[in-house]
Amino acid sequence: MFMELSDTYKTLAEPAEGLYKEKGSKFLAFAWPVETEIEIKELIDQVKARYYDARHHCYAWQLGNDGMHFRVNDDGEPSGTAGKPIHGQIKSYEITNVLIVVVRYFGGTKLGTSGLIQAYKESAADAISNGIIVERTIDKQLTIHFAYENMNDAMRVIKEMEPAIVHQDFNLRCEMVLSIRESKYMELSSRFEQLMGVSLVDEKP
Template sequence: MAESYLTIKNRSEGLYKEKGSKFLSFAIPVSHIEEIKDILKDYRKEFYDARHVCYAYMLGADRDEFRANDDGEPSGTAGRPILGQINSRNLTNILVIVVRYFGGILLGTGGLIVAYKQAAADALDHAEIEERQVECAHKIHFDYPQMNDVMRVLKEENASITDTQYTDGCTVYFE
């Protein structure tokens, strides 16, 4: 298992234009798949009028959980080039989203690959990369009436809470 990993410190943005199409790119630090799903849902709502919302992510200090999504673009022309930019910088715990507004001129598969690659690269070029030490991350799921007891124990143990979710129960992520 890796002792440290590279990730980005804060969100960053990029832009690439080609033949009237605009590619807005966003690099976002993330820590788990549920967070990624929520972020993607928010971006799809915000950019509801965009033709495509493509993305790639990499999770885990060992970089063993990843996905690339073309969102209707020809297979391998969007998600894979985005993931390639994440890999070229050896980053993890990151989500890169590229939103495409179609400009009326088809770019072809080669043009799409270059455009998504350049858009992702621009967002990553604007990001501050940092090295982090691996900490042991945990998740606990419990019923709402147990909230006070769980939070008290976590505080007593000096645990760092990284996220909380309230759905059919409570889920707390901590290190």
């Protein structure tokens, strides 16, 4: 019996934008679904290049399913007034694998600490609410090798367990790269391990 693991998470289906105005200041919010820190850095750099004349480019991002892998940045705003309230909205909507950047154009009137917190919170919330939240599964990949005479046995397991076939090569030696949601990974591995003539190679998620 295999225990069901928490292998789903909520994120944005596609990029979204939001806007908040207060006392002449304009806060442009941009939210993206993301997978890696490299992707995050590229997006932040793109925003800074496009809105080079803005005073602040504040952001927050979160990756992974445990809520522990995140970063906030106030980009010159008073500590805790920008990145933290942006991240607060990511947590409030219970989404992850998300980057939100809020670009501020200063309107000449200072908003104060509470005003800034409210502005960054509302602009981030607007971007998320304008987006589409979807549920995704955390998947893991598995590579199997087998001889032609073992193909029927291997394909029977694939038909029953329904992993996605990422890659297959039936030339000199049969090789298949499969992807399945994390909670079913151990069961799939076990099924293949019980087959004669099938060998497994673990892949990264």
